[in-house]
Amino acid sequence: MSPFETVDGDDDARPTDEPSFTVDIDGFEGPLDMLLSLARAQKVDLRRISVLQLAEQYLAFVASARNRRIELAADYLVMAAWLAYLKSRLLLPPEETDEEPSGEDLAARLALRLERLDAMRRAAAKLMARDRLGQEVFSRGAPETVQIERALTWTAGLGDLLKAYARIGTKEIDRPLRFDRPPIWGVEAALTRLREALGACPDWRALAEHLPPDWLTDVQRCRSAVAGGFVATLELARRGELELRQEGSFAPLMIRAAEPQTRKDAA
Amino acid sequence: MSTMTAAKAERRIDTLFAAPPEVEQERMVEAILFASADPLPLAEIAARMPEGTDALAALARLQAAYGTRGVRLVEVAGGWAFRTAPDLGFLMRTEAEETRRLSRAGIETLAIIAYHQPVTRVEIEEIRGVAASRGTLDLLVELDWVRLGPRRETPGRPATFVTTETFLDHFGLASARDLPGLEELKAAGMIGPAPAAGPLPLDGAADR
Amino acid sequence: MSTMTAAKAERRIDTLFAAPPEVEQERMVEAILFASADPLPLAEIAARMPEGTDALAALARLQAAYGTRGVRLVEVAGGWAFRTAPDLGFLMRTEAEETRRLSRAGIETLAIIAYHQPVTRVEIEEIRGVAASRGTLDLLVELDWVRLGPRRETPGRPATFVTTETFLDHFGLASARDLPGLEELKAAGMIGPAPAAGPLPLDGAADR
Numbered sequence: 001m002s003p004f005e006t007v008d009g010d011d012d013a014r015p016t017d018e019p020s021f022t023v024d025i026d027g028f029e030g031p032l033d034m035l036l037s038l039a040r041a042q043k044v045d046l047r048r049i050s051v052l053q054l055a056e057q058y059l060a061f062v063a064s065a066r067n068r069r070i071e072l073a074a075d076y077l078v079m080a081a082w083l084a085y086l087k088s089r090l091l092l093p094p095e096e097t098d099e100e101p102s103g104e105d106l107a108a109r110l111a112l113r114l115e116r117l118d119a120m121r122r123a124a125a126k127l128m129a130r131d132r133l134g135q136e137v138f139s140r141g142a143p144e145t146v147q148i149e150r151a152l153t154w155t156a157g158l159g160d161l162l163k164a165y166a167r168i169g170t171k172e173i174d175r176p177l178r179f180d181r182p183p184i185w186g187v188e189a190a191l192t193r194l195r196e197a198l199g200a201c202p203d204w205r206a207l208a209e210h211l212p213p214d215w216l217t218d219v220q221r222c223r224s225a226v227a228g229g230f231v232a233t234l235e236l237a238r239r240g241e242l243e244l245r246q247e248g249s250f251a252p253l254m255i256r257a258a259e260p261q262t263r264k265d266a267a
Numbered sequence: 268m269s270t271m272t273a274a275k276a277e278r279r280i281d282t283l284f285a286a287p288p289e290v291e292q293e294r295m296v297e298a299i300l301f302a303s304a305d306p307l308p309l310a311e312i313a314a315r316m317p318e319g320t321d322a323l324a325a326l327a328r329l330q331a332a333y334g335t336r337g338v339r340l341v342e343v344a345g346g347w348a349f350r351t352a353p354d355l356g357f358l359m360r361t362e363a364e365e366t367r368r369l370s371r372a373g374i375e376t377l378a379i380i381a382y383h384q385p386v387t388r389v390e391i392e393e394i395r396g397v398a399a400s401r402g403t404l405d406l407l408v409e410l411d412w413v414r415l416g417p418r419r420e421t422p423g424r425p426a427t428f429v430t431t432e433t434f435l436d437h438f439g440l441a442s443a444r445d446l447p448g449l450e451e452l453k454a455a456g457m458i459g460p461a462p463a464a465g466p467l468p469l470d471g472a473a474d475r
Numbered sequence: 476m477s478t479m480t481a482a483k484a485e486r487r488i489d490t491l492f493a494a495p496p497e498v499e500q501e502r503m504v505e506a507i508l509f510a511s512a513d514p515l516p517l518a519e520i521a522a523r524m525p526e527g528t529d530a531l532a533a534l535a536r537l538q539a540a541y542g543t544r545g546v547r548l549v550e551v552a553g554g555w556a557f558r559t560a561p562d563l564g565f566l567m568r569t570e571a572e573e574t575r576r577l578s579r580a581g582i583e584t585l586a587i588i589a590y591h592q593p594v595t596r597v598e599i600e601e602i603r604g605v606a607a608s609r610g611t612l613d614l615l616v617e618l619d620w621v622r623l624g625p626r627r628e629t630p631g632r633p634a635t636f637v638t639t640e641t642f643l644d645h646f647g648l649a650s651a652r653d654l655p656g657l658e659e660l661k662a663a664g665m666i667g668p669a670p671a672a673g674p675l676p677l678d679g680a681a682d683r
Contacts, residue, residue: 144567155576164582165583
């Protein structure tokens with residue numbers, strides 16, 4: 001059960017030091033509610049109610065409650081006191097020097113207040129009488145989900161493009177400084193390679209066969225390899241480590257490892 | 268998105284795009300709204316339609332076409348939605364939502380917030396003449412009918428309460444200005460600041 | 476429920492209840508199906524309708540009435556339901572636009588293609604000095620900034636890439652020949668000065 005099924009929803013706001021027993025005077029929600037109810041009973045337009053009569057009715061009610069030893073909530077008593085004051089102001093002729101509002105003013109204010117509460121009551125009734133969603137009116141029971149497609153738009157400006165190209169175009173310039181190894185097969189490397197080659201294969205072979213194949217791929221490197229190999233060959237021949245021969249001009253230069261005898265002599 | 272809106276603004280000038288025929292525009296609005304359980308603002312409908320279409324005109328034609336059918340096109344909660352005709356509510360008992368019955372205090376408080384919004388708690392109490400219970404306001408907030416509005420720029424900067432789109436949708440209101448009898452109540456001085464509160468009891472009921 | 480069904484069975488005999496007019500029956504079916512979360516079998520629709528109505532006939536009329544509108548009454552597994560017209564499916568998607576800048580790899584690849592077109596993938600990799608990711612080229616093709624060009628008449632006949640009209644449009648170029656050359660870029664300050672070829676930083680001054 002919902003806690004709001006009863007009309008006592010306002011009780012929980014009250015401080016606990018108030019009397020726990022509050023007269024639920026026929027379900028009135030406070031003195032203003034009760035006054036409105038009494039005013040309605042006059043069966044005239046709220047603007048034409050007799051506030052004096054209303055005050056008297058209210059005071060009579062409070063008196064009877066007291067007689068029946070019913071403890072009234074404090075706000076009912078405050079209202080009673082104020083209405084008693086209002087009644088006196090209405091009945092006694094106003095004094096010339098009186099700075100307080102006149103009885104008629106006070107009565108008019110109370111009447112307006114009742115009117116305003118009444119107006120909200122009527123408005124609430126109209127509101128609740130409307131065709132309500134889920135009661136009289138229904139929405140689509142099977143709504144179709146709307147797919148959200150994330151459309152990615154990629155952008156790049158001409159500036160980005162040019163900068164990117166400039167960056168690539170200058171990579172060679174921008175790279176860290178280092179010395180390039182020139183494409184030269186040095187004599188030292190040639191000596192090492194030829195000594196190894198002759199050790200493994202001491203018989204007559206063309207010098208070209210002993211050159212490193214990866215140096216023969218382009219002209220520049222090939223020249224360097226041939227030159228390096230030739231200088232190394234001459235050097236090894238001088239040291240007596242190899243023998244060389246050539247059949248004729250421009251014929252392949254043949255080399256082989258020197259005979260041990262020759263080597264000894266040279267030493 | 269902004270470029271789209273700019274493009275829309277130019278649509279009257281731009282005749283390059285042939286807008287879909289009127290019947291087609293009606294079909295589109297119909298499908299878009301049918302697919303949604305919640306009201307869609309005109310701007311959102313228009314944004315989903317192709318260039319050069321007139322969503323508002325299509326809505327008007329569609330509303331007329333549905334007329335008094337079992338399903339109607341209504342303007343509600345700041346948008347447009349299809350809703351079943353109220354006279355057929357009895358057929359939808361299986362769909363009817365179990366609603367918590369609002370107490371009289373709850374109903375009155377809701378009405379006061381709806382008609383007086385933005386309204387502070389103290390103002391609600393002044394009108395009702397009793398202290399507002401925390402539970403009553405909490406329930407209205409929980410139902411998503413009421414939410415906190417801007418703070419009142421008066422001493423203490425009290426919070427105000429306003430109604431929500433869910434409230435409008437639930438009660439079939441296009442906007443808060445369409446509350447029944449709002450204009451009459453305003454004209455009669457029933458809404459708005461009370462003239463000179465004066466020494467009436469119950470003012471400041473919240474202080475107790 | 477069983478008493479209701481029994482009553483229904485008798486409806487042909489029972490003439491006490493005046494059935495609602497046909498238009499009204501259509502409205503009822505319309506509202507019931509609209510509000511239902513699931514497709515409804517004929518039997519259930521009929522069960523919800525008042526005595527003496529012919530749900531099937533009403534369904535048929537309603538289906539014809541919706542015809543080719545933006546919403547259709549269709550028979551699906553499990554019963555009858557309203558569905559938005561399939562040809563309007565595109566309206567059920569909203570686009571959330573998001574703009575992202577092309578990655579460095581993307582823009583570099585694009586620049587190489589723009590300046591060296593037609594250019595093979597291997598050539599792009601050689602120039603950039605890194606392997607080209609599949610995704611980068613795919614994105615450029617997807618954006619329609621780059622497309623496949625003629626195959627290179629070399630062993631393996633590798634595919635080449637060239638830029639498109641869309642590319643020229645996007646970058647505001649009349650033709651690919653309008654791209655400024657390296658010298659112009661240098662003059663425009665797009666390329667910084669090359670590192671000094673002067674004295675070697677033997678004392679490590681360059682590190683500071």
